Amino acid sequence: MENEFQLYNKLLALPLFQGFGKADLGDVVAHTKFDFHKYEPEETIIDENENCNHLMFLLNGIAEVVTIAADHCYQIIEDISSPEILQPERLFGLIQNYTKTFKAKTTCRILKIDKSEVMRLSDKYMIFRINILNMLSTIIQKQERQLLRNYPENLESRIIRFISDRCLKPAGRKIINIKMTQLAKEINDSRLDVSKALNRMEEIGILELKRGYIYIEKIETAIMQAQELTI
16 A cells, blocks of 8 residues: 555646645545556556546556557557546546557556545545546547647648547557558548558658558657648
């Protein structure tokens, strides 16, 4: 079990507990049931479609996130680092299931807070309730902003945008497992043109191609580089 000082520091690093005073945070530590878990590399933390009945916090380590298309025609793999909340928007709403699979890439420490405890904290502490509303509102606003962006001017940017928009984070390493014909279908272009665009991007170091896979070391850099290419 975490000692009190360590738990204070871990909670203060999490957005839902920012703004708490020392007395209130002490009360939270004393009266809230925290469930800690340790996952070794390659162990599954959450399976896609698993029921979301806890808030889950990645306290330490790096986790791998796998996003699979609804028809299973492609999948995207990315990394997230601590501290991070794992799909908190899935705790409430119409569908309360995770949509991604999370696996430990390094040794990971996970904190779980049961939904009933989340509701109790929200009732008792206004700052906790505000933090939840801010977090969920931010997620919604970011998704809405994605829909209102200008359409990419070149095919290379459309390919990178397609990948980025389906990731949990718009930064870091991304791996997409997809057939060339499927990618062309997804972005409404020809297989030949998509193949040419991908090879062009590989030549200048934006990405790396392997059989059935596209590797991007830093998606944020790839976005800027693709935008600079002539149409």
